[in-house]
Amino acid sequence: MSDLLERLRGRGWRMTAQRRVVAEVLDGEHVHLTADEVHARAVTRLPEISRATVYNTLGELVTLGEVLEVSTDRRAKRYDPNAHRPHHHLVCAQCGAIRDVHPSGDPLSDLPASERFGFTISGVEMTYRGVCPNCAAAA
Amino acid sequence: MSDLLERLRGRGWRMTAQRRVVAEVLDGEHVHLTADEVHARAVTRLPEISRATVYNTLGELVTLGEVLEVSTDRRAKRYDPNAHRPHHHLVCAQCGAIRDVHPSGDPLSDLPASERFGFTISGVEMTYRGVCPNCAAAA
DNA sequence: GCTTGACTTAGACATTGTCCATTGTAGGAT
DNA sequence: ATCCTACAATGGACAATGTCTAAGTCAAGC
Numbered sequence: 001m002s003d004l005l006e007r008l009r010g011r012g013w014r015m016t017a018q019r020r021v022v023a024e025v026l027d028g029e030h031v032h033l034t035a036d037e038v039h040a041r042a043v044t045r046l047p048e049i050s051r052a053t054v055y056n057t058l059g060e061l062v063t064l065g066e067v068l069e070v071s072t073d074r075r076a077k078r079y080d081p082n083a084h085r086p087h088h089h090l091v092c093a094q095c096g097a098i099r100d101v102h103p104s105g106d107p108l109s110d111l112p113a114s115e116r117f118g119f120t121i122s123g124v125e126m127t128y129r130g131v132c133p134n135c136a137a138a139a
Numbered sequence: 140m141s142d143l144l145e146r147l148r149g150r151g152w153r154m155t156a157q158r159r160v161v162a163e164v165l166d167g168e169h170v171h172l173t174a175d176e177v178h179a180r181a182v183t184r185l186p187e188i189s190r191a192t193v194y195n196t197l198g199e200l201v202t203l204g205e206v207l208e209v210s211t212d213r214r215a216k217r218y219d220p221n222a223h224r225p226h227h228h229l230v231c232a233q234c235g236a237i238r239d240v241h242p243s244g245d246p247l248s249d250l251p252a253s254e255r256f257g258f259t260i261s262g263v264e265m266t267y268r269g270v271c272p273n274c275a276a277a278a
Numbered sequence: 279g280c281t282t283g284a285c286t287t288a289g290a291c292a293t294t295g296t297c298c299a300t301t302g303t304a305g306g307a308t
Numbered sequence: 309a310t311c312c313t314a315c316a317a318t319g320g321a322c323a324a325t326g327t328c329t330a331a332g333t334c335a336a337g338c
Contacts, residue, residue, distance in 0.1 A: 107246065
């Protein structure tokens with residue numbers, strides 16, 4: 001678990017209580033939290049941590065490539081600590097639950113040159129949408 | 140071009156000046172506008188149209204399946220009038236330009252049952268990211 | 279041309295995110 | 309161990325986007 005902290009320290013990240021708490025929150029829960037959810041959990045461990053710091057720290061972690069930003073809907077961005085294994089997402093249209101998925105096939109090779117419009121393609125995100133078993137049962 | 144207006148009228152949509160203007164703005168420009176951009180263009184034709192009405196009308200068009208909502212980033216949702224041909228998007232990471240693309244292959248069949256977690260899958264969105272020729276030249 | 283219920287309006291409000299000036303502090307230097 | 313200083317945290321204002329509501333307006337059917 002402190003892999004993340006070790007890596008960060010090794011990159012010259014100045015370690016503060018706030019950053020440690022944010023990193024631990026992300027590292028501890030392998031779900032996809034919003035910035036405010038991260039803040040809420042961080043506050044239970046370090047009550048005086050500010051919202052701005054959480055936003056800053058999350059932004060730094062994204063820049064460092066340690067977490068991914070996921071925007072599956074119009075609402076808040078979510079933060080995905082599983083940045084080291086490429087994957088896509090499956091989202092429940094009703095409750096918003098998110099699962100990581102690993103489709104077969106290579107979507108990059110599915111985009112012919114004629115459809116690239118001269119862009120230099122760097123990646124692709126896939127978001128599958130559907131209804132999760134819980135919501136289907138409730139309906 | 141008034142295909143859209145005809146279809147809407149045929150579905151019992153009450154036709155008002157505001158709705159007509161919003162539909163015309165979307166129908167006229169085959170780019171992906173934000174709600175506020177739609178509002179700005181609508182205002183030039185109908186100065187007293189309100190922001191709330193534009194939001195309402197866009198929401199109704201989405202519900203009716205006449206336009207698609209596209210969230211390619213954390214910023215505003217964009218509205219895609221090309222709802223009748225399935226397609227995906229290619230976004231410039233620098234300037235935010237969006238192109239419609241049509242990858243080959245079927246991403247739905249690329250998700251094995253073992254990766255579906257019991258979800259009933261209804262669709263998939265793909266967002267290719269890269270740098271457009273303009274931004275690449277400017278760099 | 280009435281009537282009526284759906285539509286529009288303006289602006290307050292909510293949510294999410296960013297900025298900035300001030301204060302605090304981690305970690306190297308002494 | 310203590311001091312310095314650059315970097316980080318704070319909190320509160322601000323910005324961008326979107327939603328809601330109460331009151332007024334109007335399209336479409338009679």
